[in-house]
Amino acid sequence: MNGRPLITGLETHDIRFPTSRDLDGSDAMNPDPDYSAAYVVLRTDGGAEGHGFAFTIGRGNDVQTAAIKALEPFIVGRRLDDLGALYKEMVHDSQLRWLGPEKGVMHMAISAVVNALWDLKAKIEGKPLWLLLSEMSPEEIVSLVDFRYLSDAMTPDEALEILKRAEPGRAERITRLRAGGFPAYTTSPGWLGYDDDKLRRLCKEAIDQGFTQIKLKVGADLEDDRRRMRIAREVCGPGFRIAIDANQRWDVGSAIAWVNALREFEPYWVEEPTSPDDVLGHATIARALSPIKVATGEHVQNRVIFKQMLQAGSLSVVQIDAARVGGVNENIAILLLAAKFGKPVCPHAGGVGLCELVQHLAMFDFVAVGGSLEDRVIEYVDHLHEHFVDPVVIENGRYCAPTAPGFSAAMRPESIADHTFPGGSVWIADATTALEPL
Amino acid sequence: MNGRPLITGLETHDIRFPTSRDLDGSDAMNPDPDYSAAYVVLRTDGGAEGHGFAFTIGRGNDVQTAAIKALEPFIVGRRLDDLGALYKEMVHDSQLRWLGPEKGVMHMAISAVVNALWDLKAKIEGKPLWLLLSEMSPEEIVSLVDFRYLSDAMTPDEALEILKRAEPGRAERITRLRAGGFPAYTTSPGWLGYDDDKLRRLCKEAIDQGFTQIKLKVGADLEDDRRRMRIAREVCGPGFRIAIDANQRWDVGSAIAWVNALREFEPYWVEEPTSPDDVLGHATIARALSPIKVATGEHVQNRVIFKQMLQAGSLSVVQIDAARVGGVNENIAILLLAAKFGKPVCPHAGGVGLCELVQHLAMFDFVAVGGSLEDRVIEYVDHLHEHFVDPVVIENGRYCAPTAPGFSAAMRPESIADHTFPGGSVWIADATTALEPL
Numbered sequence: 001m002n003g004r005p006l007i008t009g010l011e012t013h014d015i016r017f018p019t020s021r022d023l024d025g026s027d028a029m030n031p032d033p034d035y036s037a038a039y040v041v042l043r044t045d046g047g048a049e050g051h052g053f054a055f056t057i058g059r060g061n062d063v064q065t066a067a068i069k070a071l072e073p074f075i076v077g078r079r080l081d082d083l084g085a086l087y088k089e090m091v092h093d094s095q096l097r098w099l100g101p102e103k104g105v106m107h108m109a110i111s112a113v114v115n116a117l118w119d120l121k122a123k124i125e126g127k128p129l130w131l132l133l134s135e136m137s138p139e140e141i142v143s144l145v146d147f148r149y150l151s152d153a154m155t156p157d158e159a160l161e162i163l164k165r166a167e168p169g170r171a172e173r174i175t176r177l178r179a180g181g182f183p184a185y186t187t188s189p190g191w192l193g194y195d196d197d198k199l200r201r202l203c204k205e206a207i208d209q210g211f212t213q214i215k216l217k218v219g220a221d222l223e224d225d226r227r228r229m230r231i232a233r234e235v236c237g238p239g240f241r242i243a244i245d246a247n248q249r250w251d252v253g254s255a256i257a258w259v260n261a262l263r264e265f266e267p268y269w270v271e272e273p274t275s276p277d278d279v280l281g282h283a284t285i286a287r288a289l290s291p292i293k294v295a296t297g298e299h300v301q302n303r304v305i306f307k308q309m310l311q312a313g314s315l316s317v318v319q320i321d322a323a324r325v326g327g328v329n330e331n332i333a334i335l336l337l338a339a340k341f342g343k344p345v346c347p348h349a350g351g352v353g354l355c356e357l358v359q360h361l362a363m364f365d366f367v368a369v370g371g372s373l374e375d376r377v378i379e380y381v382d383h384l385h386e387h388f389v390d391p392v393v394i395e396n397g398r399y400c401a402p403t404a405p406g407f408s409a410a411m412r413p414e415s416i417a418d419h420t421f422p423g424g425s426v427w428i429a430d431a432t433t434a435l436e437p438l
Numbered sequence: 439m440n441g442r443p444l445i446t447g448l449e450t451h452d453i454r455f456p457t458s459r460d461l462d463g464s465d466a467m468n469p470d471p472d473y474s475a476a477y478v479v480l481r482t483d484g485g486a487e488g489h490g491f492a493f494t495i496g497r498g499n500d501v502q503t504a505a506i507k508a509l510e511p512f513i514v515g516r517r518l519d520d521l522g523a524l525y526k527e528m529v530h531d532s533q534l535r536w537l538g539p540e541k542g543v544m545h546m547a548i549s550a551v552v553n554a555l556w557d558l559k560a561k562i563e564g565k566p567l568w569l570l571l572s573e574m575s576p577e578e579i580v581s582l583v584d585f586r587y588l589s590d591a592m593t594p595d596e597a598l599e600i601l602k603r604a605e606p607g608r609a610e611r612i613t614r615l616r617a618g619g620f621p622a623y624t625t626s627p628g629w630l631g632y633d634d635d636k637l638r639r640l641c642k643e644a645i646d647q648g649f650t651q652i653k654l655k656v657g658a659d660l661e662d663d664r665r666r667m668r669i670a671r672e673v674c675g676p677g678f679r680i681a682i683d684a685n686q687r688w689d690v691g692s693a694i695a696w697v698n699a700l701r702e703f704e705p706y707w708v709e710e711p712t713s714p715d716d717v718l719g720h721a722t723i724a725r726a727l728s729p730i731k732v733a734t735g736e737h738v739q740n741r742v743i744f745k746q747m748l749q750a751g752s753l754s755v756v757q758i759d760a761a762r763v764g765g766v767n768e769n770i771a772i773l774l775l776a777a778k779f780g781k782p783v784c785p786h787a788g789g790v791g792l793c794e795l796v797q798h799l800a801m802f803d804f805v806a807v808g809g810s811l812e813d814r815v816i817e818y819v820d821h822l823h824e825h826f827v828d829p830v831v832i833e834n835g836r837y838c839a840p841t842a843p844g845f846s847a848a849m850r851p852e853s854i855a856d857h858t859f860p861g862g863s864v865w866i867a868d869a870t871t872a873l874e875p876l
Contacts, residue, residue: 029532029535030532030533030536031532032532032533033532033533033536034533056533056536056537057532057533057536058533058536059508059531059533059534060505060508060533060534060536060537060544062504062508063501063504063505063508063537063543063544063547064537066500066501066504067498067501067543070497070498070500070501093497094467094468094469094470094471094495095468095470095471095472095494095495095496095497095498096497096498097467098468098471098494098495098496098498099494099498099501099502099542099543099546100542101686101713101714101737102715103541103542103715103739104537104538104541104542104543104544104545104739105501105505105537105542105543105544106498106501106542106543107542108537109501148689148713149689149712149713149715149716149719150689151689151690151691151692152689152690152691152719152722248539251586251587251588251589251590252589252590253589253590254589274587275539275586275587275742276539277540277541277587277739277740277742277743277746278587278742278745278746279717279718279746280717280746280749280750281587281590281746284590299539301541301542301715302715304713304715304716305715307716308715308716308717308718308719311718312718
């Protein structure tokens with residue numbers, strides 16, 4: 001198939017999984033999420049499709065879906081062309097921009113559409129996205145980035161230099177990835193809704209499966225957290241990396257006090273200690289808790305906040321999210337910023353489909369941007385992968401490099417049908433929950 | 439009428455004004471806005487109504503309206519009760535929170551509903567909102583605020599102290615407001631789309647009308663800006679306050695260079711020099727441009743960013759917006775932060791209905807929080823007031839204190855009907871524009 005297909009349709013689906021029934025995904029801020037996708041399919045004259053989605057946790061997924069639909073005039077009738085220009089056109093649209101700018105529902109909608117465009121492009125080129133990106137020239141990659149508001153931290157020339165520095169080692173790193181994959185850590189043991197026996201069992205399983213890091217949710221009750229950390233440390237042994245994740249539960253002072261009360265159990269990083277908007281608060285926390293690292297990013301709205309967090313020393317671990325900032329393009333900006341400031345990128349995943357997406361970005365980072373696996377791990381959560389056409393493959397605690405063309409974003413048609421809200425079979429079977437969102 | 443009416447309905451309207459036809463509101467980032475309102479009406483068993491809206495500039499107003507509709511389950515069937523609790527319930531809803539948190543479309547939707555609840559409450563109490571708030575006890579006011587993520591800058595006790603300090607002078611300041619109103623400045627001369635003659639004429643008119651400050655849009659072309667600033671300075675004379683507004687056009691370095699190139703014309707403040715998310719960038723700009731003040735806020739997403747801007751010295755003028763952060767409640771938090779850090783609040787207005795809303799907040803600030811008129815001005819733009827039931831009244835360059843019960847938010851029924859998009863008469867008459875949003 002040759003390039004520049006005409007995009008003929010943009011179709012959306014409000015897809016929700018009733019995960020709240022099992023307390024999968026329960027944490028200090030999100031007691032009962034229903035993992036959801038505001039899902040988009042781009043159709044083309046040649047028959048190829050691009051799939052993408054914004055991840056949400058239930059209520060409001062209809063609003064998110066409507067926001068994606070509002071982007072239809074930017075996409076339908078266009079040829080798949082320069083994805084730097086198309087991305088910037090949506091982000092800079094003066095009227096839509098008022099709804100952010102570059103944050104929240106409208107920005108996540110752009111993310112879904114941008115990612116669907118990349119899925120389409122990678123399918124047409126017959127390559128997995130990570131490889132497609134990894135084989136682009138430094139100049140092409142730089143042209144994908146919107147440098148607006150970044151120049152005080154990183155210029156296009158500096159970005160080009162970072163990419164050129166990594167260029168000679170690309171082929172060798174691609175070989176390494178194909179042979180050995182990318183390290184993962186697992187959050188599956190750590191949800192707040194699980195009892196101590198389940199925690200113990202899942203920690204044991206994580207080690208047996210080859211993971212070298214786990215993560216526990218914390219922040220609801222300090223004594224519970226101390227007990228759970230003690231159990232995890234006992235099972236995992238000294239030196240094993242145990243991260244903790246507060247999901248924005250604390251103010252600055254309470255973050256410092258709470259984590260200090262867990263210090264004896266040697267947490268490796270503390271994730272989302274406070275508001276994702278609080279650059280200065282994270283910096284204060286990072287200074288107070290060192291050498292415990294501060295990690296954040298899944299709710300960081302855009303490259304401007306990431307830029308400041310790097311400038312201010314607010315974080316030691318950059319947790320990009322595939323579908324919150326403006327998709328692949330803005331994530332490339334964030335990977336470049338992380339490389340500029342010498343911080344490892346350890347993507348946020350879990351949810352529904354986030355593991356599938358984010359593995360491509362981490363692998364591209366390894367090959368062409370950051371150029372290292374040191375202290376790099378991709379989050380892994382063992383939920384909902386069965387709904388994807390090209391699900392992640394984990395072996396010995398590592399993500400295997402995807403081989404199928406595309407961005408691994410496509411959900412199985414029957415999964416889409418069954419989980420469509422509120423009419424899908426999963427929701428009709430539980431009409432009481434479906435009709436009473438509160 | 440007595441308290442606690444039952445809220446029986448939440449009705450939304452997508453209302454758009456074709457302002458792009460005249461280039462009213464044109465600036466360096468927003469060349470062709472169609473001023474719009476995602477409008478909400480709350481109905482009650484007693485017949486009283488609460489009106490509110492989120493302001494947008496055209497495309498996406500349908501998404502904004504859908505987001506407001508998504509809040510219906512929180513409101514309908516509830517009694518008008520503790521507006522602190524109701525506000526926090528919406529902001530903290532774990533599933534909706536994922537769509538922000540506390541930013542963008544979903545947060546603006548909460549703003550519209552919260553403001554409509556206050557409009558309803560003020561009507562039922564028979565008072566204009568500014569007076570209703572100004573007569574609450576310091577303890578009641580503190581209970582309206584969400585202090586989450588603020589405690590490193592301001593505790594509830596400190597907020598209480600600020601309010602108690604202002605309490606003795608309240609009655610005298612209410613009398614002053616009723617007698618002399620609140621100072622305003624006008625942006626009407628300064629839109630980029632206007633030619634030099636219109637600029638000159640409107641500057642002259644502003645002075646004749648008693649305004650003591652005007653504002654010019656800048657940032658599209660430096661030589662144009664220098665010519666327009668020279669004209670404005672000539673007409674207004676030395677010492678007259680001329681603010682400039684770049685609407686986020688610049689990066690940090692270019693902001694500093696550009697404003698330095700206008701320094702000879704003595705701009706009083708520079709507004710939105712760069713991304714509203716860039717706390718550190720604003721701080722760098724503020725240090726470089728002093729004594730020219732930095733003003734920002736109309737796009738500042740929530741109290742967490744305002745907190746940091748005050749902590750970092752990023753701004754000298756706090757420009758609250760009535761309908762971007764979480765409505766009256768979050769704006770009270772921001773007024774308290776501004777008072778804590780000793781910075782004047784000069785609200786953003788214009789658009790459609792923003793003047794009507796924000797006058798109440800500024801007057802409440804004067805009476806019960808900041809307690810001063812020094813360096814305080816409310817923006818005034820002479821557009822679209824005719825569509826409101828209780829429009830602002832400007833006399834001698836000052837906002838007169840509203841006397842009608844409510845939040846002045848209600849639009850005239852015929853204006854709602856005529857401007858409903860895309861079916862209203864204004865849009866049907868111009869169907870080409872209406873059907874081709876790009």
